[in-house]
Amino acid sequence: MNVPVLDLKEQYKSLKSEIDKAVQEVLTETNFILGKQVNELEKRIASLCDVKFGIGVANGTDALFLALKGLGIGHGDEVITTPFTFFATAETIANCGAVPVFVDIEQDTFNINAALIKKYITKKTKAILPVHLFGHPADMDSIMVIAKEYNLFVVEDCAQAIGATYKGKPVGSFGDAGCFSFYPTKNLGGYGDGGMVVTNNEKLRDTIKSLRVHGSGSRRYYHNMLGYNSRLDTLQAAILLVKLNYLSEWTESRRRVADFYNEKLSGLPVVLPQEKSYARHVYHQYTIRVKERDRMLEQLKEKGVGTMTYYPLSLHKQEVFKSLGLATSNDLLVSSKCETEVLSLPVYPELTNAQLDYVALSVKECILQAV
Numbered sequence: 191m192n193v194p195v196l197d198l199k200e201q202y203k204s205l206k207s208e209i210d211k212a213v214q215e216v217l218t219e220t221n222f223i224l225g226k227q228v229n230e231l232e233k234r235i236a237s238l239c240d241v242k243f244g245i246g247v248a249n250g251t252d253a254l255f256l257a258l259k260g261l262g263i264g265h266g267d268e269v270i271t272t273p274f275t276f277f278a279t280a281e282t283i284a285n286c287g288a289v290p291v292f293v294d295i296e297q298d299t300f301n302i303n304a305a306l307i308k309k310y311i312t313k314k315t316k317a318i319l320p321v322h323l324f325g326h327p328a329d330m331d332s333i334m335v336i337a338k339e340y341n342l343f344v345v346e347d348c349a350q351a352i353g354a355t356y357k358g359k360p361v362g363s364f365g366d367a368g369c370f371s372f373y374p375t376k377n378l379g380g381y382g383d384g385g386m387v388v389t390n391n392e393k394l395r396d397t398i399k400s401l402r403v404h405g406s407g408s409r410r411y412y413h414n415m416l417g418y419n420s421r422l423d424t425l426q427a428a429i430l431l432v433k434l435n436y437l438s439e440w441t442e443s444r445r446r447v448a449d450f451y452n453e454k455l456s457g458l459p460v461v462l463p464q465e466k467s468y469a470r471h472v473y474h475q476y477t478i479r480v481k482e483r484d485r486m487l488e489q490l491k492e493k494g495v496g497t498m499t500y501y502p503l504s505l506h507k508q509e510v511f512k513s514l515g516l517a518t519s520n521d522l523l524v525s526s527k528c529e530t531e532v533l534s535l536p537v538y539p540e541l542t543n544a545q546l547d548y549v550a551l552s553v554k555e556c557i558l559q560a561v
């Protein structure tokens with residue numbers, strides 16, 4: 191049997207008529223840039239996140255970048271974040287001219303360890319950028335208390351966590367801004383790049399809306415500042431509007447897959463993903479920790495089970511940050527340990543029961559062989 195780590199074809203097949211119709215409508219209307227579907231998606235994502243405004247942008251990376259820019263983060267500033275995330279999280283901080291300051295993670299959630307943050311705050315610190323990694327929310331109450339005490343902005347990287355909640359409240363609604371990605375493999379993915387910033391701050395909303403169209407305001411071709419070209423296109427918005435209707439159903443499926451693996455793999459020498467009592471996990475990834483990770487990767491590949499390593503190298507060790515002089519000398523021991531142990535299994539809603547059985551059995555076999 192062959193179980194890919196993700197299968198986007200199955201999902202398209204099940205939605206083909208609806209999606210084709212939505213695309214055809216855009217092609218007929220030819221309103222390709224900032225058409226009405228973008229506006230509608232902005233409203234619906236904002237409402238899903240329980241915030242006032244959504245601003246569609248070109249991708250999740252730009253969502254982070256424009257949020258930081260919009261808050262005035264730049265040269266001389268420091269932004270506290272996690273080393274255990276996709277590169278874009280820290281890349282956008284550096285691209286603003288600011289310095290990413292990495293704080294180690296919690297072993298059980300893979301998210302930034304809020305208890306360590308204070309130690310890293312300096313006069314230059316302007317913001318905290320937590321990531322809700324793999325779909326599990328970061329400890330937002332603790333982070334917001336620190337942010338308030340030190341007067342820091344909070345920008346949430348929600349790229350992997352759309353629909354996740356912390357104490358019943360959606361991610362993206364805690365900080366000054368929440369940033370989402372609609373990259374095709376995300377829980378809500380388009381058929382190309384896309385992203386969105388959500389916020390309750392009207393001024394920030396206006397600034398980001400301006401930044402995404404070259405810094406122009408309500409009058410086209412009149413510019414108050416330098417901006418970018420970073421818009422969510424109408425075709426993607428139309429596709430995402432169709433898919434958004436299925437998101438909660440898909441999230442439930444992901445959670446059922448996680449429950450299934452949790453049951454089948456319990457009692458084995460493997461650390462299963464945790465769901466804290468404050469969290470509703472949306473399982474963008476189902477990530478286990480095992481001692482002989484690289485051997486297991488090979489063996490699962492031979493068995494036809496698709497797996498991924500998220501992430502093989504913590505960001506504070508990345509060559510580029512070293513060469514820019516941005517690498518921290520902090521010992522980020524938990525992150526460094528996790529990078530050698532993590533293994534993500536297929537967790538998408540379209541997995542069949544036979545595939546699930548096969549993945550669980552294969553993982554079990556590999557684990558037991560190691561002992």
Ligand SMILES: *Cc1c(COP(=O)(O)O)cnc(C)c1O
Pocket residue numbers: 249250251252275276278279321347349350370371372373383384385
């Ligand atoms: C995917 C992702 C991003 C970037 O999103 P893009 O749409 O690919 O630019 C940022 N942060 C995290 C944690 C991500 O997973």
